[in-house]
Amino acid sequence: MLTFNIVAGICLAYVAILFGVAALAEQWAHKKKMTFLKSPIIYTLSISVYCTAWTFYGAVGSAARNGLEFLAIYVGPTLVFIGWWWLLRKLVRIGRTQRITSIADLISSRYGKSNLLAVVVTLLAVIGTTPYIALQLQSLTLSFAVFTETNANAPSPAITALLIAIGLAAFTVVFGTRNLDANERHHGVVTAIALEAVVKLVALLAVGIFVVWFVADGPKDILENAESMMPKDAGVFNSRWVTLTFLSATAIICLPRMFQVVVVENDAESHLATASWAFPLYLFLMCLFVVPIAVVGQEILPSGSNPDLFVLTVPLAMGQEGLAALAFLGGFSSATSMVIVAAIALSTMVSNHIVLPLWLYRTQSRNPESDDVRSILLRSRRISIAGILALGYFYYRLTGGTSALASIGLIAFLGIAQVLPALFFGLFWKNASRSGALAGILVGFAVWAYTLFLPSFGDTFLLSKNTIENGLFGIAALRPQALLGVDIADPLVHAVFWSMCLNLLVFASVSLFTSPKPLENLQALEFTNVFGRTSQRHMPSQITTSDDLFILAQRILGRTEAGRLFSEKAQEQGKPSGLPDPTPELILTLERELAGSVGAATAHAMVGQISGRDTVSVEELIAVADETAQVMEYSARLEKQSKELAATAKQLRRANNKLTKLSQQKDDFLSQVSHELRTPMTSIRSFSAILMNDGEIDREQFAHFSSIINDESQRLTRILDDILDLSFLESGKVKLNLENRNLGKLIEQSITASQTAFDTKEIKVNIPTAFHKVTLFTDADRLAQVFINLITNAIKYNDKDLPIINFSVSETVKTVTVTISDNGPGVSEADQEIIFEKFSKLSSGASSSGVGLGLSICAEIMRNLGGDVVFTPSKTGAMFTVTIPRTIKSRDAR
Amino acid sequence: MSEETSFDNIDKGNRRSRKKREIALILPIIGTFLLLTPILKVFIRDDESSLLIPTLLFIFGVWALLIAAAYILSRALAPEIREK
Numbered sequence: 005m006l007t008f009n010i011v012a013g014i015c016l017a018y019v020a021i022l023f024g025v026a027a028l029a030e031q032w033a034h035k036k037k038m039t040f041l042k043s044p045i046i047y048t049l050s051i052s053v054y055c056t057a058w059t060f061y062g063a064v065g066s067a068a069r070n071g072l073e074f075l076a077i078y079v080g081p082t083l084v085f086i087g088w089w090w091l092l093r094k095l096v097r098i099g100r101t102q103r104i105t106s107i108a109d110l111i112s113s114r115y116g117k118s119n120l121l122a123v124v125v126t127l128l129a130v131i132g133t134t135p136y137i138a139l140q141l142q143s144l145t146l147s148f149a150v151f152t153e154t155n156a157n158a159p160s161p162a163i164t165a166l167l168i169a170i171g172l173a174a175f176t177v178v179f180g181t182r183n184l185d186a187n188e189r190h191h192g193v194v195t196a197i198a199l200e201a202v203v204k205l206v207a208l209l210a211v212g213i214f215v216v217w218f219v220a221d222g223p224k225d226i227l228e229n230a231e232s233m234m235p236k237d238a239g240v241f242n243s244r245w246v247t248l249t250f251l252s253a254t255a256i257i258c259l260p261r262m263f264q265v266v267v268v269e270n271d272a273e274s275h276l277a278t279a280s281w282a283f284p285l286y287l288f289l290m291c292l293f294v295v296p297i298a299v300v301g302q303e304i305l306p307s308g309s310n311p312d313l314f315v316l317t318v319p320l321a322m323g324q325e326g327l328a329a330l331a332f333l334g335g336f337s338s339a340t341s342m343v344i345v346a347a348i349a350l351s352t353m354v355s356n357h358i359v360l361p362l363w364l365y366r367t368q369s370r371n372p373e374s375d376d377v378r379s380i381l382l383r384s385r386r387i388s389i390a391g392i393l394a395l396g397y398f399y400y401r402l403t404g405g406t407s408a409l410a411s412i413g414l415i416a417f418l419g420i421a422q423v424l425p426a427l428f429f430g431l432f433w434k435n436a437s438r439s440g441a442l443a444g445i446l447v448g449f450a451v452w453a454y455t456l457f458l459p460s461f462g463d464t465f466l467l468s469k470n471t472i473e474n475g476l477f478g479i480a481a482l483r484p485q486a487l488l489g490v491d492i493a494d495p496l497v498h499a500v501f502w503s504m505c506l507n508l509l510v511f512a513s514v515s516l517f518t519s520p521k522p523l524e525n526l527q528a529l530e531f532t533n534v535f536g537r538t539s540q541r542h543m544p545s546q547i548t549t550s551d552d553l554f555i556l557a558q559r560i561l562g563r564t565e566a567g568r569l570f571s572e573k574a575q576e577q578g579k580p581s582g583l584p585d586p587t588p589e590l591i592l593t594l595e596r597e598l599a600g601s602v603g604a605a606t607a608h609a610m611v612g613q614i615s616g617r618d619t620v621s622v623e624e625l626i627a628v629a630d631e632t633a634q635v636m637e638y639s640a641r642l643e644k645q646s647k648e649l650a651a652t653a654k655q656l657r658r659a660n661n662k663l664t665k666l667s668q669q670k671d672d673f674l675s676q677v678s679h680e681l682r683t684p685m686t687s688i689r690s691f692s693a694i695l696m697n698d699g700e701i702d703r704e705q706f707a708h709f710s711s712i713i714n715d716e717s718q719r720l721t722r723i724l725d726d727i728l729d730l731s732f733l734e735s736g737k738v739k740l741n742l743e744n745r746n747l748g749k750l751i752e753q754s755i756t757a758s759q760t761a762f763d764t765k766e767i768k769v770n771i772p773t774a775f776h777k778v779t780l781f782t783d784a785d786r787l788a789q790v791f792i793n794l795i796t797n798a799i800k801y802n803d804k805d806l807p808i809i810n811f812s813v814s815e816t817v818k819t820v821t822v823t824i825s826d827n828g829p830g831v832s833e834a835d836q837e838i839i840f841e842k843f844s845k846l847s848s849g850a851s852s853s854g855v856g857l858g859l860s861i862c863a864e865i866m867r868n869l870g871g872d873v874v875f876t877p878s879k880t881g882a883m884f885t886v887t888i889p890r891t892i893k894s895r896d897a898r
Numbered sequence: 899m900s901e902e903t904s905f906d907n908i909d910k911g912n913r914r915s916r917k918k919r920e921i922a923l924i925l926p927i928i929g930t931f932l933l934l935t936p937i938l939k940v941f942i943r944d945d946e947s948s949l950l951i952p953t954l955l956f957i958f959g960v961w962a963l964l965i966a967a968a969y970i971l972s973r974a975l976a977p978e979i980r981e982k
Contacts, residue, residue: 071950075957079933082961086968087926089919089975227951238953241936249934277976281968288961295954 212293
């Protein structure tokens with residue numbers, strides 16, 4: 005027979021094991037043997053702190069009373085966890101980068117490290133969690149009472165509850181406030197919680213298997229009986245079902261203890277990947293046997309038995325005392341793990357956001373260095389833990405056994421759910437502001453209190469029966485359970501609807517109509533862009549010394565930790581010993597480290613006090629806010645620049661090629677010029693030498709030699725004239741004498757001029773009369789020079805007895821084209837390409853006095869006149885085509 | 899391997915990881931749709947016999963499938979976390 009004493013003994017032994025496990029884990033963590041402690045399984049199991057005694061015992065009770073409704077409490081978290089990639093991962097990443105210590109810290113940090121918000125969320129969490137702790141105490145005493153019914157000597161429930169509360173407080177103080185971990189991680193507690201998670205799962209599965217296969221005849225039997233034993237209405241897929249799912253999904257993020265295990269105690273994001281399926285699986289297994297236990301319990305136990313205790317009473321009724329003890333330990337584990345984690349989370353919040361700021365404010369005038377912040381923090385946490393458990397105990401004493409406590413679980417869920425809009429939109433909406441968050445939370449909280457929390461006490465607390473039925477001051481629209489006459493039958497659904505709607509509405513509209521402070525903007529960017537680039541914050545130079553910072557760090561992090569941090573930083577700055585310089589980067593790192601112990605708002609205030617800075621400069625803000633825009637602009641500019649560079653390189657390459665070619669041409673030209681000049685010079689020098697030295701030269705020879713010298717001199721002059729003319733034309737500096745001139749007359753003059761050079765030769769020239777109708781506005785003398793050159797060539801190189809030159813003309817609107825062809829030998833194909841080059845004397849060239857500059861000059865003149873001259877291949881003789889603009893335009897002229 | 903094909907591979911890798919992330923978004927939406935709406939009533943006749951058992955089996959069935967899908971997805975997404 006299981007007596008109270010045996011049960012109490014089992015409990016004590018179990019607690020001793022928990023102490024041992026926690027101590028061992030702390031030791032391992034200290035020795036850095038972390039592989040086991042940091043496994044994703046431990047993380048997943050610790051999340052199961054979600055399953056409290058309320059779910060361990062209460063799920064069966066709920067199934068017996070309300071059908072499948074209890075499943076909603078597990079469906080919500082399942083949905084959140086399988087969507088981990090989008091919400092939980094972001095939360096965890098922010099928790100790690102910002103060194104978040106609690107849900108209040110997260111909200112405060114997001115909205116500009118506002119301590120006011122932190123205080124509000126902390127109070128909300130305390131109000132929402134205290135009844136929940138009372139609920140755990142109640143279920144523990146109820147489960148104890150199962151064993152004390154037959155024992156008159158057993159202590160009363162009040163004493164049991166008190167002893168449990170004291171025991172829990174002791175455990176939490178020992179393992180929850182052992183040290184001020186920079187990241188608020190508690191390996192000992194988490195490992196103990198994981199063990200408890202295994203115990204409660206094993207206990208529930210054991211009872212379930214016993215019930216299905218040993219009491220009933222397998223699952224088929226259970227399902228057949230379920231129809232008659234369970235409520236007719238399955239209680240799913242209705243508005244209450246949706247509401248409960250929403251609340252439970254919210255709870256897994258917003259409840260202080262859930263936030264503690266999911267975000268704060270998280271060691272690696274990859275653990276979340278495992279938990280995304282393992283935690284839903286855990287919940288699935290916890291629910292698997294709830295309906296069978298409810299069905300069998302109603303079958304075999306006398307009617308009127310409390311279905312909330314079926315997990316315990318069914319094995320007892322079947323005489324399975326070992327199983328009952330295991331079930332009891334499962335319930336005990338559920339309750340204790342919840343209370344321990346909740347107490348740690350709340351004490352962290354209370355000490356960081358309420359006690360420490362108050363102490364800082366009070367000691368501002370005193371010499372703060374004489375006090376040890378660490379001891380203040382630890383002491384305040386220990387006192388907070390005791391205080392929170394005391395609150396829970398008194399709440400239990402006040403309301404224990406009443407319906408107010410039984411229904412408090414969901415009510416508490418909704419209370420803490422009021423931070424959801426501020427939390428959720430804070431992660432994704434940059435413009436969500438501090439004022440909006442504060443207003444939303446306060447309004448939602450007020451509506452929650454008025455429509456759900458206070459009426460849950462009946463008429464015993466604050467609200468009178470009259471107010472509940474007829475509304476505040478008798479105004480029907482203010483009836484707590486039918487606001488504005490919206491008559492939703494279920495008070496919970498009604499309260500969720502109104503509180504969340506008004507919360508969201510106020511939060512969004514106040515956010516839109518207020519402009520956030522600079523620090524809020526900074527934090528908003530840090531939160532919403534947590535997966536983006538880590539921004540380099542630029543801060544103005546500080547007026548502080550490293551000594552001050554070191555003293556502050558020592559007071560909070562402890563001597564060794566602070567020493568390690570500062571020597572690391574000094575090494576980073578390239579200093580072999582001593583303190584690092586107080587760079588903005590050091591100050592930022594320090595603030596982050598401190599935030600891991602005392603919360604963002606307090607750390608910011610402390611560092612701000614020392615460094616004389618608690619505002620953000622406009623420059624810093626612009627730098628961060630415009631970061632994205634800057635990056636985009638920068639990359640666009642880079643792209644443009646690289647395009648420009650490519651274009652410039654291309655141009656340069658082209659220019660270089662041209663220069664190389666020109667330089668080559670110049671060299672060729674110089675060597676040709678020297679060669680051409682050298683030939684007449686040589687003649688002149690040798691003949692003048694003969695004249696000078698040979699005194700016996702006769703008259704005839706003298707005349708002959710002198711005429712050679714004269715001819716060569718003239719040739720030299722002509723070559724030089726041509727070269728000068730050519731260079732003048734090429735440079736484009738030639739001045740044109742523009743006038744109107746009849747083309748026919750111009751060509752006739754040219755022919756006359758050419759003929760004078762060959763007066764011995766008879767030639768035939770055909771000029772169509774059309775020429776006389778064409779008038780050009782151009783430099784007539786230069787144009788004539790071109791024609792003279794071409795005609796002269798046609799005569800000079802002609803090997804026929806009667807040279808014939810044919811002119812023809814064709815006109816377009818803007819140009820006149822003159823074709824000059826002859827009956828000469830023509831130009832060989834190989835020579836066609838080079839006839840316009842300088843000094844190009846053709847291979848077939850007959851004896852000539854020219855040096856090969858004539859056609860080059862023609863080409864240059866035509867270029868200057870805006871036209872051109874080309875050689876046109878033809879079968880009979882040579883043919884040149886000269887294109888002349890009718891009217892020379894300034895831009896055509898070169 | 900030419901330059902172009904290696905770029906193709908990078909592109910393919912990006913597309914695949916983007917798809918995985920999109921599935922991570924769609925999975926809870928599918929779960930919400932199946933578990934929060936009375937979609938079950940489409941599949942079973944609404945006669946006078948109790949819907950309790952079919953509903954129970956449906957919820958647990960969908961739940962198990964969601965867990966299996968989440969398991970596969972977490973295996974697929976885990977390397978992306980480790981890379982970072």
